[in-house]
Amino acid sequence: MPEPGAPLIVLGAGTPWDGVPGTDRRMAAELLRHARVLWVDPAFSVVTRHGLRQGTARRFGPSLDEPEPGLIRLRPVAPPLHTRRRVRPATRAVLRAQIDHALRRLGERPYAVIDSRMGRMLSGWEPGVRRILYGTDDFVGGAELMGGDPDEVRRDERASLDDADLVLAVSPTLADRWRGLGARDVRLLPNGVSPLPVAAPRESTLPRPVAGVVGQLSERIDITFLEALADADISLLLVGPRDPRWAPGRFEELVARPHVRWTDRQPYESLPGWFAQMDVGVTPYARSAFNRASFPLKTLEYLAAGLPAVSTDLPATRWLDTDLITIADGPAAFVDAVRRAAVPRPELVAARRAFAAGHSWQARGEVLAAALGLVPSRTEETPTWQS
Incomplete structure (x- = not known):
C-alpha cells in the first residue's frame, strides 16, 4: 500500500x-x-x-x-x-x-x-x-x-x-x-515471476513422464512440437485457454489422445497444483518475429515451481544465461531434451527456485x-x- x-x-x-x-x-x-x-x-x-x-x-x-x-x-x-x-x-x-x-x-x-x-x-x-x-x-x-x-x-x-x-x-x-x-x-x-508455494504431490491420471504447458494456447506455440511429444508417448498437460483460431482440427486431434489433457483456463492460485503433476515445463514457441521479441512468463514459472524447463531457442532465454533451462530446436531434439529433463534430479529443485527468485x-x-x-x-x- x-x-x-x-x-x-x-x-x-x-x-x-x-x-x-x-x-x-x-x-x-x-x-x-x-x-x-x-x-x-x-x-x-x-x-x-x-x-x-x-x-x-x-x-x-x-x-x-x-x-x-x-x-x-x-x-x-x-x-x-x-x-x-x-x-x-x-x-x-x-x-x-x-x-x-x-x-x-x-x-x-x-x-x-x-x-x-x-x-x-x-x-x-x-x-x-x-x-x-x-x-x-x-x-x-x-x-x-x-x-x-x-x-x-x-x-x-x-x-x-x-x-x-x-x-x-x-x-x-x-x-x-x-x-x-x-x-x-x-x-x-x-x-x-511470483513466488510459488510448494504444492503437495498430486497423483496424475497421465502416465509418466508428463510435459506441461501453462498459459494461452495460441499461434505463439508450434503445435508440431506438442504432436512430436505425444507421438513419443510423452504425456501432455495443457493448462490455459485456447485461441480457437489456433491449429483448428490438429488441436482437437491432439487433445483427443488418451495421454493428453487440456484443462482450459485455470485461476493463477491453482497453478502449484498443476505444476505438481508435471515432470517438465515446456515452452515450444514457434519461429516468429513476435516470439523472438517476447519474454515468456511460463519459463520462469516452471523454474519457480522447481521444474526443469525446456524451450525452443529464444533471445530472452539466451539472456537468462542458465543451464537450468535446456534449449532445443526441432521436434526430434525437443523430444530428446524433454526425455532427459524428465529424469528426476531432486538436488536441482532448490537451485531452480533460487534462480527464479532472482528474477522476481x-x-x-x-x-x-x-x-x-x-x-x-x-x-x-x-x-x-x-x-
Missing part, C-alpha cells in the same frame, strides 16, 4: 484489471509499493454486449472505482466502431478526455504516464509529467496475431517512441530494435521504481518525485 501523498501514475493497460493478470498488472502491483496508480482499462464501445454484461456501460459512460488501496480503476467507453482506422483519432481523444476528467475528480496532476498498449497516450501532457512507453510485447510483430493492421501499429509505434521520455522493453531484441529506430533512453525491463516481480518493480525516480538510485540521495 502506498504512503499518503505518494505520487500518482497513470497506466494505460492492455487488459482489464479483472482480466487474466499479465505483465502490466503485475508491474502495477509492484508500483503500489511506491505510488498510487490510475489503471486505465482498454476502452469498450458503449453498444457492445460485452460491456453491458460486465455492468460497466449501465450509465453509458466511464466509471471510476478503487478495487484495492492506492489503485484507482478507470473503465472508459469508446464510440461505436472505435477500432476502425478513421474512428481511431476520435477514440484517442475521447479516452484522453475521460482520463483528464478522472484526474480532475481526483484533484491530482500525474507524476508519470505509462503506456503499455501502444495507445498513443503519451502526447499532450504538461511539462514535468514523465512519459513512458512500456513494451510488454512486440506490438508490430504481433499485430496480425492480435487482429491488427501492422502498418497502422507501426505508425503508432513511431509516434509513441517520439513522445516517450523513457522506453522500457521486455526483451533484448525489442530494446535493440527500438534503439535502432532512434528512441531515446531505452532500457531493458524483462518479465518476472518485486525485483523488476524496484528497477522500474528507480527508473521513474520513485526510489533512490545508486547516484541519488532522494527520490526524484520528492526533489
